[in-house]
Amino acid sequence: MDDNVFALQMQEITKVFPGVIANDHISLECKKGEVLGLLGENGAGKTTLMNVLYGLYQPDGGRILVNGKEVKITSPSEAIQYGIGMVHQHFKLVDTLTALENIVLGMPDQKQFLDLGPARERLLNLCKEYELYVEPDTEVWKLPVGQQQWIEILKALYRNAQILVLDEPTAVLTPSESDQLCRAIKKLTKEGRSVVFISHKLREVMEITDNVTVIRDGKYIGTIATKDSDQIKLAKMMVGRPISIERREREPNKNPEPVLVMKDVDAKDDRGIPALKNFNLTVHAGEIVGVAGVDGNGQRELAECIVGLRKATSGLIKVKGKEITDVVADPSFIGYIPEDRQKTGLVMDFSVADNLIIKECGKAPYANKNILNLGAIKKHAKEMAKKYNVKTPSEAVKVKTLSGGNQQKVVIARELDPEPVLDIAAHPTRGLDLGAVTNVHDILMKERNRGAAVLFISAELQEIMALSDRIIVLYRGEIMGDVDGETADTIKIGQMMLGQTMEAEDEK
Ligand SMILES: Nc1ncnc2c1ncn2[C@@H]1O[C@H](COP(=O)(O)OP(=O)(O)OP(=O)(O)O)[C@@H](O)[C@H]1O
Ligand SMILES: [Mg+2]
Secondary structure, eight states, X not given: OOTTSEEEEEEEEEEEETTEEEEEEEEEEEETTOEEEEEOOTTSSHHHHHHHHXXXXXXXXXXXXXXXXXXXXXXXXXXXXXXXXXXOSSOOOOTTSBHHHHHHTTOTTOOSSOOHHHHHHXXXXXXXXXXXXXXXXXXXXXXXXXXXXXXXXHHHHHTTOSEEEEESTTTXXXXXXXXXXXXXXXXXXXXXXXXXXXXXXXXXXXXXXXXXXXXXXXEEEEEEEGGGOOHHHHHHHHHSSOOOOOOOOOOOOSOOOEEEEEEEEEEEOTTSOEEEEEEEEEEETTEEEEEXXXXXXXXXXXXXXXXXXXXXXXXXXXXXXXXXXXXXXXXXXXXXXXXXXXXXXXXXXXXXXXXXXXXXXXSTTTEETTEEOHHHHHHXXXXXXXXXXXXXXXXXXXXXXXXXXXXXXXXXXXXXXXXXXXXXXXXXXXXXOHHHHHHHHHXXXXXXXXXXXXXXXXXXXXXXHHHOSEEEEEETTEEEEEEETTTOOHHHHHHHHTTOOHHHHHHO
């Protein structure tokens, strides 16, 4: 085949949902052996466009060409026949099946009695070839998210995908897993496969793509060769104005009374392994304490212990002098932005309005003697949508139809609007576009300035440096260092994230 033929062309694709034009004449193309980055803010229409490609949605206009020939794709199984593979933004695995079972699930040529022997061998070969290792016989729910992501990718490769769509694959990965994925992608393109790569992390986009197509508000903005571009240019194309994450100016804290006090706290993770060890921390009013660290070093357990979703095995947790160890937090006391907005933060099948009152649905003005006051609920939702800039056609739509960034705004509005004394923000910008990230940063700075104590957990060092008054570094459940945000040094923090203590660092 002529190498100049495009493996994939989407021309003038249009897709309309009630009240939203998600894709308005969008075009993109990708050659054999190339990685095309697809960029755009939350809600720009990236996932919709890829769902059209995968046959999940029928477009209202436009054409799709595979290897130069026009195709009509009316279902995922047809997409697979054309060599298209898709790794969805949110996992589609069956939790109770094993990795291997998930991979063979839905394969067309299955006999009545499934013989998993050859399938296992093929899977193990794929793992080896792309250095994406999974445990074939373990149920998916027991596997760490990184491995779940590998299963999704291996599933597409098992079906021999020649055009692989990865919708924000690195949002849930640790930095070293992201590097691993980059290596696998390079291998795939060397073999002549094409990849469409969606990510909000511009550094990665610069590193692995050949070209980048940018869309904004459902419209095509342009395509640029990665080598002629840089992060600032891409951000400007995406948002329409230059934007970057920098250290925030801040006023001195006038009333730094202790709000959160943790003394000698120990906690275990879901497998019963110690996750927090002899943990001591004080967060003051009007202060943002950033918790830096590679994911999985106790951050989740830390947040869950404070809000009362996990029992501390020993130690003491106080908020404003009141002991709250093992008590589920009062929403007007602690605002909690959990790391997984879809599983813990929202009820995806409930409306935007209902999600906004879910913690206070039994109270006035939302309810009176067990009868919901729909007018008050609607009014509240309209106010919140306006105040927190939630992009939604109406407050009555299911929250699952909103883009990731807008779902996050719903969680933030519900949790922080009651003005709690303590905010626990666990990875609040994960999966958000740059504009939405700065938006969340603005909100957290406002919280600090009104006098809330803010515990800000993130695996992105850049934003920890931008926001924190103090930074603690977590490694295997222990604090490696506690440094001033103003004078913190990225390299030193990076080393503490890998397990060096501050003292060891200072002795050098
Ligand atoms: N099934 C649906 N029904 C109604 N509206 C939808 C549906 N799916 C998407 N939308 C709307 O289409 C628009 C584009 O959403 P899409 O999920 O494609 O954005 P995205 O670019 O992938 O955003 P993100 O970066 O947050 O994942 C949004 O306004 C969204 O609310
Ligand atoms: Mg998306």
